[in-house]
Amino acid sequence: MKCNFALKEEYRFAKIENSPDIPAIDILIFHENFKSSISALAVIDTGFDEALLLSKILRDAVYKFVDPYAHGTLYAGSLEIPCELYALKIRIADRWLDAIAYAPIIGDYDNLIGRKILNDFNLCMRAPSGKVHLAEK
Numbered sequence: 001m002k003c004n005f006a007l008k009e010e011y012r013f014a015k016i017e018n019s020p021d022i023p024a025i026d027i028l029i030f031h032e033n034f035k036s037s038i039s040a041l042a043v044i045d046t047g048f049d050e051a052l053l054l055s056k057i058l059r060d061a062v063y064k065f066v067d068p069y070a071h072g073t074l075y076a077g078s079l080e081i082p083c084e085l086y087a088l089k090i091r092i093a094d095r096w097l098d099a100i101a102y103a104p105i106i107g108d109y110d111n112l113i114g115r116k117i118l119n120d121f122n123l124c125m126r127a128p129s130g131k132v133h134l135a136e137k
Contacts, residue, residue, distance in 0.1 A: 005135035006135060006136055007134075007135055008094075008134045009025075009092075009133075009134040010132070010133055010134070011023075011024065011025045011026065011131065011132040012131060013131070013132065014041055016110070021130055022044075023043070023044040023127075024041050024043045024044060024132070025041070025042055025044060025092060025113065025134070026039065026041060026042075027039075027040055027041075027042050027091060027092055027111075027113065028090065028091035029058070029062070029088050029089070029101075030088065030089045030090070030091070031065060031066050031086070031087075031088050031089065033065040033066050034065050034066075035065075037091070038058065038061055040055075040058055040111050041111065042110075042111040042112060042113040043110045043111065043113070044112075044113055044118065044123065046114075046115060046118060048112050048113075048114030049114055049115055049116070050074070050100065050102055050114045050116055051090075051100050051101065051113075051114055051116035051117045052088070052090060052099045052100070052102065052111070052113060052114065052117065053101070053104070053109055053110075053111065053112035053114070054086075054101050054102065054103040055108060056104070056107075058103075059084070059103035059104070062086055062101070062103065063084075063103075066086055066088075068084035068085055068086055068103070069087055070084075070085040071083065071084055071085065072085050074102055081102075081104050081106075081107065082104070082105045082106065083102040083103055083104050083105060084102075084103045085101070085102060086100070086101045086103060087099075088101050090117065092117070092121065093134055097117060099116070099117060122134070123135075
């Protein structure tokens with residue numbers, strides 16, 4: 001099977017303390033109430049069914065300008081994680097997408113990009129070289 005994709009962006013695996021390097025991409029987050037977009041690094045999580053999970057730092061930044069439109073719960077095995085939900089726009093490479101962001105009310109997690117966003121892109125993760133390639137047809 002031949003792959004006819006053109007490389008659009010290249011990212012390096014993120015270095016996380018006391019953990020192996022992990023695939024991540026740079027994103028911009030925007031809402032009409034923001035003065036400007038917020039830049040963040042998001043870990044690629046193919047097991048996360050939703051679009052975006054916000055770290056506590058990013059949640060606090062969003063909360064200054066936007067009220068959550070709803071509350072929900074994420075389930076990670078037997079763990080229930082109560083969250084605020086925000087309707088945001090995120091930019092990956094040159095594409096802006098609408099996204100529902102889950103912001104845990106308690107605890108702190110990494111920013112995660114899940115399948116509701118990842119399914120719109122062609123990604124190739126190369127662990128030996130520590131790179132993530134974003135491609136387009």
